[in-house]
Amino acid sequence: MTVETLIVLDLLAGVAATAGWLGAGATAARRAGVALALAAVALVATLARCATTFGLAGAGWWFAQEKITLTLPIAVAAALAAGSIAGPRLLATVRGRRPSPAPDAAVLVPLFGAGYAAAAGPAVTLLAGYPATASTVLVTLALVAGAVLTTWRVVAGSLPGARAATATVLAAAVAGTGLAFVPAETTDAGGGTAASLSHHGATSLADELTASPSHDGMAASLSRGGAAARGAQDGHTSGRSPVSADAVAEVPVTSLRGPSTPEPGGTVRRYDLAARTATIRLASGKQVEAWTFNGRVPGPPITAVQGDLIEVRLRNDDIASGVTLHWHGYDVPSGEDGVPGLTQDAVMPGQEFVYRFRALQAGTYWYHTHEVSDLGVRMGLYGTLIVSPRPTGEAATGTPGATDKKDPSGATMSSQAGASGELDLVLPVHTFAGTTVLGDQDRPIERAAEPGAPVRLRLINTDNTPRRFALTGTTYQVAAIDGRNLNQPGPLDRALLRLPAGGRYDLVFPMPSATVVLLVDGRPGLRLGPGATPGAAMSVADTSGWPEFDPLTYGRPAATPFTASSRFDRDFDLVLDRGLAITDGRPAYAHTANGRAFPSIPTETVREGDLVRLTVVNRSRETHPWHLHGHTVLVLSRDGRRPAGAPLWLDTFDVQPGQVWEVAFRAGNPGLWMNHCHNLSHADLGMALHLAYDGVTSPFHGAHGG
Ligand SMILES: [Cu+2]
Incomplete structure (x- = not known):
């Protein structure tokens, strides 16, 4: 079964469980038999969600993170509560040992509560996506608990400790909402050395430069547009000198321009x-x-x-x-x-x-x-x-x-x-x-x-x-x-x-x-x-x-300057999804990467010469043609399988729903680069970020990337 199928089945099972529990709650008072059948359907759907979540986790943590950490535990807990509290009562009613109708809180609250908890599954997946953050957890728990409290009040008329419970729920909701507006880190160093100069800590610039014997060399290679590094890149080793000797001079992107002459013999x-x-x-x-x-x-x-x-x-x-x-x-x-x-x-x-x-x-x-x-x-x-x-x-x-x-x-x-x-x-x-x-x-x-x-x-x-x-x-x-x-x-x-x-x-x-x-x-x-x-009619073959x-199985293998087993200086994951996010200052049902939308997706930072691995995961139900500017990437694997054919060097690769692509490139073209979905309507709705070389600055301040 494909990951895409599992994603869809998981959503359907969540909807079925929600409908089953809510339907059971709605019919329990008058038709206990129907309610019991609907509750059974909901239980089966909840079990199905356990299976789909297990399958998705096998394809990668990215596909199951919010289910395992949040929505499945509350759905299962609520289902167990409903089954053990409301179930026996419904059964007794059906067998005639209890008067029917029996609309008591001990039947209705667990059934509706299980419905609300089940609904959190598809709702979180569709609205928040990957990753479920502390904010997502708090808001979800507050919404489910708030709905349970409201149902309890309606059914029972009064509720002991209602004031304290309501206050707790409101506090969680406010805290969760507030957390959503805490700004993310602006950069992601991919496990490598953080970009200390270009983005933060400008005060240390002078210190670092004076302590840096290699600074002139790095600056020169940057200002030549990386041509020197490109020649030397294959000899690059992963050994890293101390930060002070590794400092990078600031270079404005406006100085990284092309030459004004052709190569010898060119026109x-x-x-x-x-x-x-x-x-x-x-x-x-x-x-x-x-x-x-x-x-x-x-x-x-x-x-x-x-x-x-x-x-x-x-x-x-x-x-x-x-x-x-x-x-x-x-x-x-x-x-x-x-x-x-x-x-x-x-x-x-x-x-x-x-x-x-x-x-x-x-x-x-x-x-x-x-x-x-x-x-x-x-x-x-x-x-x-x-x-x-x-x-x-x-x-x-x-x-x-x-x-x-x-x-x-x-x-x-x-x-x-x-x-x-x-x-x-x-x-x-x-x-x-x-x-x-x-x-x-x-x-x-x-x-x-x-x-x-x-x-x-x-x-x-x-x-x-x-x-x-x-x-x-x-x-x-x-x-x-x-x-x-x-x-x-x-x-x-x-x-x-x-x-x-x-x-x-x-x-x-x-x-x-x-x-x-x-x-x-x-x-x-x-x-x-x-x-x-x-004008002759064209015969069209069917x-x-x-x-x-499949380009991954075409042609013959050949040597490449690096492989999937190389040691990478930087490792970036981009999990593509859809969800509520702010993009360009507006809330939107955005196309997201790692739960955020442009320009709030942290900038990936690299240093010239780094060997960089990029893992792109598609959790959504749309294809995302991924495109990194300024670099050609080598495909390392797709869904865990390495290419069996010719080495595949690409600038745009279709990450289809459920797919995981691993690609790599040598950082040999200093600058500031877009890294984005080339379905340009997706990029427009948030699916874009920057990849920046340490030290390269931009005097331009349009927060858009086009
Ligand atoms: Cu896209």
Whole structure:
């Protein structure tokens, strides 16, 4: 049984127990037989909850914490009380030894009380989630006890010691509510050395710096954007010198900017992006009100060859809420990362901002606004970023693609003609007002392809939820995921490719002699044929029964710079859930991590060179595509199982309901980074936090993260 099933069964059992006890209480006075049957149902449901809780605890403490520490004990205690006090009386009534009706307090209070205690189970799970805190415990106990006292008063008319009991309940309620407003720690050092300089204890800064022989070296490596550390990182050992020799200088994130020159042999790629509202006419004739870069959706494709310098001048014409550029999956210097309120201010109408970074990673990436990003990306503020590997043995020259910002043709999609005659199609999928758009086409794309020609399809999911792709008419390989090549990818056929929000897959195959069709969620999006026949009906294979491709079992294992058995300098757990929380100053039914919502989730702090493990647990009933900025993470395990295929380096991974992902990365890119759910509506409702390198400060004070 899956964890997700157990989560649902546990909730259902809690609801059944609640209904059983309350129903028994409501019918006890008139129909003792019915009440007895309902109480029996409630007892069975309570036993079922014991079983589901046991099963969930086996999957991880995170899944059962609030049940074991709070809701199950009170439910079981109340059930035992109801069974032993009300049960015999009801039984006696049914057997005719007691007068019926018998609405006495000894029957009704235990039954209703068991109902209130049972209700605390699903209520705490749904409203508070993980973890149950002292505040949750006090408020829950106060509510249950208060309801019992009220019932007692109503049934019995009076209650000895009522005043003292009521006062105790009120005191617990007030204390519990007050505790909820005690601010959390603002940082979480993940078991490593706390960030003493950047967040607290500024008075000790001078002392620590004068006592620190290594301070200059650390500062220099920070100001170079960590390039030195990246080179040295694999030799890093876990030995830690005393804190005084480990002190980190303060560096503003605004100084962590990209270089202004390409690598030797590279060229400078300049792009001008103007953010503006526009009415877009799709291929079908449908018009959509969009937010665009340069009046088009997607925005202009950005292309480069590894080693080039990418320079993008962003201007905001009329996007009233502001705009930035974030390079999804691209490990740029922190000052170029485009997070408003953290690495820069949002670019407001009339303003501009220039981004510069070296194209060091080859592969398929994309860019999008990070200001009010849920709305902004949905409205169209996104585009593709494709970096070709530098041809071996020669310096990078010329344009890698047939389409760049100088191309006036308004090509229907970014199309890269590789030197080898490869057909290279960039296919971002996006939903505009309920319509799926592939590239800029809301109707199936037709392309001619000669048999034998190498084909590369770059699938990019720019939506908030997973999209499923299927390729019919050919076997193929998934050559790369999230821009990173896979080791020895095998042939694939009849597979459903589930791309997380923000994720990318590169599919490669030699063009067969027959037609190849790419399906997006079961509908044709692209047809490649030996001879294009525009308007010809596409035959659609039924792919609904095809198995889902699992990247954890694909390709061949290879050595990685660290593994699941490495010793980690920092260890962070993020338990994703839903619950009542304050986000951006407002109470909300938020998407939470560790019971809190942005910006109250403690900032994870690391030091340059640290080996960091991140465990992401999904207790909720929605998928959360997790995305850490500025770093590529290695998957260590999913639900306790290590990858059996190629090493999987990702920037976005779908944590499905009930799943536990362990990933790790080397902290080699100093800065301040967002760590968030890439279902941007979830991030907007609280599911976002910061990861900060010790010593890096931000002059920006927008409490949002876009
Ligand atoms: Cu989410």
